[in-house]
Amino acid sequence: MKVVITSTAKILADPIDMHFGRAKVFILADTETGKAVAHDNAQNLHAAQGAGIQSAETVARLGAEAVVTGSVGPKAYKALQAAGIKIALVEAVCPGTEALRRFKDNELPVLDKPNSEGHWV
Numbered sequence: 654m655k656v657v658i659t660s661t662a663k664i665l666a667d668p669i670d671m672h673f674g675r676a677k678v679f680i681l682a683d684t685e686t687g688k689a690v691a692h693d694n695a696q697n698l699h700a701a702q703g704a705g706i707q708s709a710e711t712v713a714r715l716g717a718e719a720v721v722t723g724s725v726g727p728k729a730y731k732a733l734q735a736a737g738i739k740i741a742l743v744e745a746v747c748p749g750t751e752a753l754r755r756f757k758d759n760e761l762p763v764l765d766k767p768n769s770e771g772h773w774v
Contacts, residue, residue: 655682656683656717657715657719657720658680658722662678667749668748668749669722673722679712682753684757721756722742742763742768
């Protein structure tokens with residue numbers, strides 16, 4: 654399964670980014686091969702608006718089946734759901750390697766609604 658981990662840096666062992674749409678980096682990890690590739694999200698980091706939707710489109714283009722993050726706003730949630738991408742929640746900052754392990758072990762709750770009101774609220 655291909656999983657995107659929101660990250661503060663380009664290495665999976667670095668801390669996750671708790672904000673989906675404005676995450677600095679998306680790390681696409683393949684749970685079967687163990688391969689992980691970082692994808693810069695700078696274009697959405699400081700976007701005036703639409704960061705969540707654009708980030709969801711990026712994640713869908715990467716072929717992700719799930720996202721592991723700390724928060725997702727309503728527009729990003731709707732876009733991820735429309736793309737069939739599962740959203741797993743980490744409650745606190747941790748290394749991406751730990752977040753991925755917890756995801757693979759089914760230890761993370763799956764969101765059934767947005768857990769953030771969005772960036773500008």
